[in-house]
Amino acid sequence: MKTLALSAKEHLYLRIAQSIERQIDTGVLKIGDKLPSIRMVCREHGVSMSTATQAYFELERKALIESRPQSGYYVRSCPRKRLGVPATSKPVNRHGNEGQPEDIITRIYQDISRKDLTLLSLSVPSDELLPIAKLNKGMVQAMRELPGSGTAYEDIQGNDKLRRDIARWSFTWGGNLEENDIVTTAGSMNAISFCLMALTERGDTVAVESPVYFGILQLAQSLGLKVLELPTNACTGVEIDALKKALERNQVKVCLLISNFNNPLGSRMPDSHKQEVVRLMERHNVPLIEDDIYGDVYFGDSRPLCCKSFDESGIVLWCGSVSKTLAPGYRVGWVAPGKFKEEVIRRKIFHSISATTLTQEVIANFLENGRYENHLRRLRQTLHTSCLQYIRAIAEYFPEGTKVSHPDGGFVLWVELDKKADTIALYEKAVRHKISFAPGRIFTLQQQFNNCMRLSYGVRWSDKLDDTLKLLGKLAHTH
Amino acid sequence: MKTLALSAKEHLYLRIAQSIERQIDTGVLKIGDKLPSIRMVCREHGVSMSTATQAYFELERKALIESRPQSGYYVRSCPRKRLGVPATSKPVNRHGNEGQPEDIITRIYQDISRKDLTLLSLSVPSDELLPIAKLNKGMVQAMRELPGSGTAYEDIQGNDKLRRDIARWSFTWGGNLEENDIVTTAGSMNAISFCLMALTERGDTVAVESPVYFGILQLAQSLGLKVLELPTNACTGVEIDALKKALERNQVKVCLLISNFNNPLGSRMPDSHKQEVVRLMERHNVPLIEDDIYGDVYFGDSRPLCCKSFDESGIVLWCGSVSKTLAPGYRVGWVAPGKFKEEVIRRKIFHSISATTLTQEVIANFLENGRYENHLRRLRQTLHTSCLQYIRAIAEYFPEGTKVSHPDGGFVLWVELDKKADTIALYEKAVRHKISFAPGRIFTLQQQFNNCMRLSYGVRWSDKLDDTLKLLGKLAHTH
Numbered sequence: 001m002k003t004l005a006l007s008a009k010e011h012l013y014l015r016i017a018q019s020i021e022r023q024i025d026t027g028v029l030k031i032g033d034k035l036p037s038i039r040m041v042c043r044e045h046g047v048s049m050s051t052a053t054q055a056y057f058e059l060e061r062k063a064l065i066e067s068r069p070q071s072g073y074y075v076r077s078c079p080r081k082r083l084g085v086p087a088t089s090k091p092v093n094r095h096g097n098e099g100q101p102e103d104i105i106t107r108i109y110q111d112i113s114r115k116d117l118t119l120l121s122l123s124v125p126s127d128e129l130l131p132i133a134k135l136n137k138g139m140v141q142a143m144r145e146l147p148g149s150g151t152a153y154e155d156i157q158g159n160d161k162l163r164r165d166i167a168r169w170s171f172t173w174g175g176n177l178e179e180n181d182i183v184t185t186a187g188s189m190n191a192i193s194f195c196l197m198a199l200t201e202r203g204d205t206v207a208v209e210s211p212v213y214f215g216i217l218q219l220a221q222s223l224g225l226k227v228l229e230l231p232t233n234a235c236t237g238v239e240i241d242a243l244k245k246a247l248e249r250n251q252v253k254v255c256l257l258i259s260n261f262n263n264p265l266g267s268r269m270p271d272s273h274k275q276e277v278v279r280l281m282e283r284h285n286v287p288l289i290e291d292d293i294y295g296d297v298y299f300g301d302s303r304p305l306c307c308k309s310f311d312e313s314g315i316v317l318w319c320g321s322v323s324k325t326l327a328p329g330y331r332v333g334w335v336a337p338g339k340f341k342e343e344v345i346r347r348k349i350f351h352s353i354s355a356t357t358l359t360q361e362v363i364a365n366f367l368e369n370g371r372y373e374n375h376l377r378r379l380r381q382t383l384h385t386s387c388l389q390y391i392r393a394i395a396e397y398f399p400e401g402t403k404v405s406h407p408d409g410g411f412v413l414w415v416e417l418d419k420k421a422d423t424i425a426l427y428e429k430a431v432r433h434k435i436s437f438a439p440g441r442i443f444t445l446q447q448q449f450n451n452c453m454r455l456s457y458g459v460r461w462s463d464k465l466d467d468t469l470k471l472l473g474k475l476a477h478t479h
Numbered sequence: 480m481k482t483l484a485l486s487a488k489e490h491l492y493l494r495i496a497q498s499i500e501r502q503i504d505t506g507v508l509k510i511g512d513k514l515p516s517i518r519m520v521c522r523e524h525g526v527s528m529s530t531a532t533q534a535y536f537e538l539e540r541k542a543l544i545e546s547r548p549q550s551g552y553y554v555r556s557c558p559r560k561r562l563g564v565p566a567t568s569k570p571v572n573r574h575g576n577e578g579q580p581e582d583i584i585t586r587i588y589q590d591i592s593r594k595d596l597t598l599l600s601l602s603v604p605s606d607e608l609l610p611i612a613k614l615n616k617g618m619v620q621a622m623r624e625l626p627g628s629g630t631a632y633e634d635i636q637g638n639d640k641l642r643r644d645i646a647r648w649s650f651t652w653g654g655n656l657e658e659n660d661i662v663t664t665a666g667s668m669n670a671i672s673f674c675l676m677a678l679t680e681r682g683d684t685v686a687v688e689s690p691v692y693f694g695i696l697q698l699a700q701s702l703g704l705k706v707l708e709l710p711t712n713a714c715t716g717v718e719i720d721a722l723k724k725a726l727e728r729n730q731v732k733v734c735l736l737i738s739n740f741n742n743p744l745g746s747r748m749p750d751s752h753k754q755e756v757v758r759l760m761e762r763h764n765v766p767l768i769e770d771d772i773y774g775d776v777y778f779g780d781s782r783p784l785c786c787k788s789f790d791e792s793g794i795v796l797w798c799g800s801v802s803k804t805l806a807p808g809y810r811v812g813w814v815a816p817g818k819f820k821e822e823v824i825r826r827k828i829f830h831s832i833s834a835t836t837l838t839q840e841v842i843a844n845f846l847e848n849g850r851y852e853n854h855l856r857r858l859r860q861t862l863h864t865s866c867l868q869y870i871r872a873i874a875e876y877f878p879e880g881t882k883v884s885h886p887d888g889g890f891v892l893w894v895e896l897d898k899k900a901d902t903i904a905l906y907e908k909a910v911r912h913k914i915s916f917a918p919g920r921i922f923t924l925q926q927q928f929n930n931c932m933r934l935s936y937g938v939r940w941s942d943k944l945d946d947t948l949k950l951l952g953k954l955a956h957t958h
Contacts, residue, residue: 109635109828127627135630136622139837143615148606151614151806156588186665186810186831193830201703202681219829224680327630329836331665349588350698351672352665356835357808358618 016045016055024064024075031392032385032461035065035073068381069301076388083395084403086265086416088239091210091229091446099221100442104424105214111436118468119456120437123263123411124328126459129382131375135327135362142361150358156349158184158334159357162364166320166334169367172302173295174309175318177336183345184334186355188293188321189215191335192256194351195289195317198343200225204253207246209238211414211443211452213263216256216291227445228252234405234414237262237269240276247284254287260304261294264443264454265414266407271305278310287340289317293324293333296376298409299384314338322363324411325379326372330359383411386457386465393466394455397473411458414440417476421451429475435468492533495524499534503543503554510871511864511940514544514552547860548780555867562874563882565744565895567718570689570708570925578700579921583903584693590915597947598935600915602742602890603807605938608861610854614806614841621840629837635828637663637813638836641843645799645813648846651781652774653788654797656815662824663813665834667772667800668694670814673830674768674796675733677822679704683732686725688717690893690922690931692742695735695770706924707731713884713893716741716748719755726763733766739783740773740889743922743933747887750784757789766819768796772803772812775855777888778863793817801842803890804858805851809838862890865936865944872945873934876952890937893919896955900930908954914947 023029036044041052056073059065066076108121143149157163163182170177185191200206202224208216210229220227228246231239238257246252257277259269269277281288290307298304308318317340321333332355337344348354366372390413394404403416417423423439430437440452459465502508515523520531535552538544545555587600622628636642642661649656664670679685681703687695689708699706707725710718717736725731736756738748748756760767769786777783787797796819800812811834816823827833845851869892873883882895896902902918909916919931938944 112632113634124632127631130627130630132628132630136628139618139622143618148609148808149611149615151609151611151808152606153591153603153807155592186835189829190831197701215829215832218825222676222826222829328632329627329630329833331831331833331835346697347701350668350694350701351830352669352810353694354808354810356665356810356838359835359837 012047013051013054013058016041016047016052017058020055020059021062021064029075031075031388033075035075037072068384070377071381074385083391085406086234086403086414086452088233089210089231089448091231091444091448093229093446098445098447100214100217100445101424104427104439105218105442108436108438108442111431114436117431117434117436118465120435120468120472121454121456122458123454123456124324124458125379125383125411128460129379129458130327131371134371135366138362138365139358141365142358146357146361150361152357153354154357154360156354157345158182158355159360159364161368162332162360163334165364165367170336174305175336181336181341182334183337183341183348184332184355184360185348186331186352187323187328187333188291188319189219189333190331190352191319191321191333192216192289192291193219194344194347195319195335195337195340196220196223196225196254196256197347197351198337198340199254199287199289205251207243207252207255209257209262209265209267210446211264211440211449213258214438214442217443217445221445229444229446232262232265232267234265234267236273237265237267238273238277240273240280243277244280247280247286252284252286254289255281256289256291257307258291258294259307260292261297261407261410263294263410264412264438266405266410266412268304268408269307274305274307275310278307278316281315282313285315287315287317287338289319292318292320294410295320296325297380297383297411299380299387300408304409308336311338314340317344325376326363326366327359330363331356332359332363382460383457386459386461387413389461389466390455390457390469393469394473397470399473399477402476411456413455413457415453415455417451417453419451421476423451423453426453426476430472433471433475435472437472491526492530492537495520495526495531495534496537499538500541500543508554510554510867512554514554516551547778547863549856550860553864562870564885565713565882565893565931567712568689568710568927570710570923570927572708572925577924577926579693579696579924580903583906583918584697584921587915587917587921590910593915596910596913596915597944598915599947599951600917600933600935601937602933602935603803603937604858604862604890607939608858608937609806610850613850614845617841617844618837620844621837625836625840629840631836632833633836633839635833636824637661637834638839638843640847641811641839642813644843644846649815653784654815660815660820661813662816662820662827663811663834663839664827665810665831666802666807666812667770667798668698668812669810669831670798670800670812671695671735671768671770672698673823673826674798674814674816674819675699675702675704675735676826677816677819678733678766678768684730686722686731686734688736688741688744688746689925690743690919690928692737693917693921696922696924700924708923708925711741711744711746713744713746715752716744716746717752717756719752719759722756723759726759726765731763731765733768734760735768735770736786737770737773738786739771740776740886742773742889743891743917744893745884745886745889745891747783748786753784753786754789757786757795760794761792764794766794766796768798771797771799773889774799775804776859776862776890778859778866779887783888787815790817793819796823804855805842805845806838809842810835811838811842861939862936865938865940866892868940868945869934869936869948872948873952876949878952878956881955890935892934892936894932894934896930896932898930900955902930902932905932905955909951912950912954914951916951
């Protein structure tokens with residue numbers, strides 16, 4: 001590299017960029033690999049800072065590398081093959097709701113305890129990505145510090161330290177919460193359950209994105225709610241016009257959106273959409289339940305905002321948890337229910353009295369002293385690399401024409417195969433080969449997405465995973 | 480004592496009994512004091528085993544002392560004053576449900592975190608009665624042994640070791656459960672919530688005892704259920720005839736009973752009643768939710784049976800927890816839902832995904848190795864003594880004509896003052912004197928029990944408590 005001949009100054013940066021591109025192309029540099037720092041490039045190539053920066057800018061422009069905040073530049077994708085993104089969904093909402101294949105959902109839940117499966121079906125981080133030793137230390141501290149070592153019921157609204165931390169943390173997404181605005185729950189689904197029970201009655205309609213996390217559909221149905229599935233874009237989330245029409249038709253009692261890194265679509269609503277949605281909700285006086293469990297796991301420069309960031313009238317019930325970032329089994333979540341706070345607290349008391357005292361305290365301490373931010377920084381890097389590797393492997397191994405979402409955060413990819421593909425049949429075949437994923441059909445009540453699947457990348461990338469995706473791709477081919 | 484003169488052999492046992500009665504009467508022996516063993520009485524008085532036994536039998540007959548299993552004889556009550564037991568309740572169930580004074584309930588919940596109050600309002604054991612050091616050790620063990628130190632979701636139906644323990648433990652009450660019959664939950668109210676949601680729809684009627692734990696009324700109302708309050712006896716629980724009539728009138732969708740040491744009445748259904756109730760439920764095909772959280776805290780010789788003990792068709796949903804015996808803040812409960820298992824599991828998944836992994840494991844280990852039985856033995860002794868002291872203090876300090884339940888287990892006394900008394904006003908006055916209790920009015924939707932109150936004795940007896948009850952009695956007088 002040091003002997004690289006320099007012909008004309010204006011092409012210098014391009015030469016550097018091309019040599020790196022070649023290394024990526026031939027596999028010398030792999031996805032997720034860190035590139036030399038700008039300073040190092042200057043020294044190695046004997047060029048100025050501006051030339052080195054320009055070279056990296058060129059590679060970034062081609063989406064071959066990317067800068068990660070406070071960390072440097074990383075290889076992003078392989079140039080040989082680019083995959084299309086699934087088109088905006090077109091739910092039909094005909095003849096009421098048609099139900100989900102419950103048996104498949106049950107089997108996916110049961111897969112959790114099967115040690116022989118590679119689980120691409122769960123949108124949670126694997127053990128190895130969690131700060132387990134630190135949480136254990138926190139538990140010992142909590143037993144020492146809590147009155148009665150945490151055996152007693154905690155305060156009805158939840159651990160006050162935890163509520164203070166969440167309020168403080170809300171500054172990262174432009175929130176302006178106070179301790180007293182927050183109610184803790186046993187996880188985010190538990191928070192959503194309290195919100196839906198507080199806001200709806202049997203027969204009411206809840207509007208959601210399409211596709212949507214199957215747990216939300218199950219909960220809504222068990223509460224006797226009708227579900228209105230809205231067209232949703234894999235990049236920008238719910239289609240504002242469709243939502244607007246539904247609200248104008250007076251069809252909707254409550255709206256439930258996963259605004260950031262939607263599960264399963266990976267979409268993130270642009271800030272302008274978030275603002276518009278809140279404005280619409282206010283105009284029609286329809287509450288918005290915002291599920292923001294993935295917001296902290298962003299791959300870009302900063303924490304995306306929430307709809308709640310634009311909420312001035314208290315119409316947004318903002319839900320979150322640490323189940324995607326610290327410890328699903330701790331059952332620690334929360335909601336800032338806006339003007340519906342008293343009603344939500346009542347549901348919490350009636351159905352559960354209180355949440356688990358000890359685990360709430362552990363998480364409170366973890367959030368308090370900066371460990372959370374450090375942990376998140378590592379987690380995001382790992383997931384980001386894993387996400388890019390998955391996309392690369394899908395491009396390489398899956399049938400021609402496969403489309404895939406390109407989320408800039410979260411845990412899951414939405415994969416769309418050929419129209420004729422049947423991912424439930426593929427699931428059956430995959431499980432026989434010890435791979436579990438989530439077929440598209442379970443993410444709707446409308447007989448759609450039969451050719452889609454959700455793949456979770458909540459694990460550290462490895463050659464074994466490459467083999468798994470290769471095998472899955474092969475099964476999709478012969479399908 | 481050794482010089483006690485003996486005149487005639489047939490009166491020998493009476494003399495011994497009288498001398499002990501005198502000691503109780505003059506306060507030399509206090510409630511809860513342990514008496515010398517039969518063997519010791521023989522040696523001290525130079526009498527035969529049969530004479531000593533006869534003496535204690537005489538005292539037992541007069542309810543002055545009582546035998547406690549594997550422990551010996553204890554002073555039970557003072558003979559000078561005996562209180563009547565409240566009469567069987569006569570709920571009116573007119574014009575639908577009239578609601579509860581929600582503000583009082585909210586204030587009672589808020590009292591929990593007030594350190595300056597003496598809380599006679601909570602039916603939970605105080606810290607000092609819990610095996611906190613052992614639970615903490617168990618937590619360290621659980622973190623060491625669980626995969627991922629308990630950060631991961633647990634099995635959907637719940638910790639299998641815990642379910643096995645509960646199944647094994649069911650032999651103590653004539654249950655015949657298997658691990659697979661049980662679903663764990665975040666406490667007993669959480670179990671009841673899943674049962675009610677699985678079995679009812681808005682507008683259905685749930686039949687309950689009257690008075691009944693206010694949390695059950697709140698939950699039922701928030702689910703849009705009508706509540707049918709049934710006449711209930713302070714000793715034998717729900718009136719079978721009334722239940723029968725309600726079932727025959729086809730009024731009831733589901734029945735919810737606290738069969739053992741009912742909260743707030745303290746009643747325990749005789750086995751024959753339990754059997755009859757199950758038979759009625761089967762005949763009318765109405766499910767019974769049995770809340771058995773107090774069953775392990777019996778003062779008699781053995782664990783009382785449950786309705787579930789007589790259930791052969793799976794119509795009883797038996798709920799329990801360790802919130803009354805080990806750790807309320809752990810949120811560990813369970814239900815054996817009989818033939819409604821799948822429906823209950825679905826509610827658990829939809830509303831909460833799973834319970835807290837770590838605390839379930841700690842409780843599982845605690846139940847496994849006999850520590851639970853040892854702990855319960857001590858807990859029962861302490862609560863029994865405390866219960867008797869409360870009754871003695873109420874007899875001594877409360878107005879003439881006061882009635883009180885005489886539970887043989889559980890955590891609470893039901894006190895009935897003069898008809899004109901207003902216990903909500905008394906509550907206001909008591910709180911100003913730093914005493915909190917639960918006014919009777921919150922245990923019904925029917926504008927009753929205004930002269931009643933529930934007092935919890937879930938604390939170790941002390942002179943300070945005697946002062947508290949003295950003060951409360953004084954306030955009730957001047958009322």
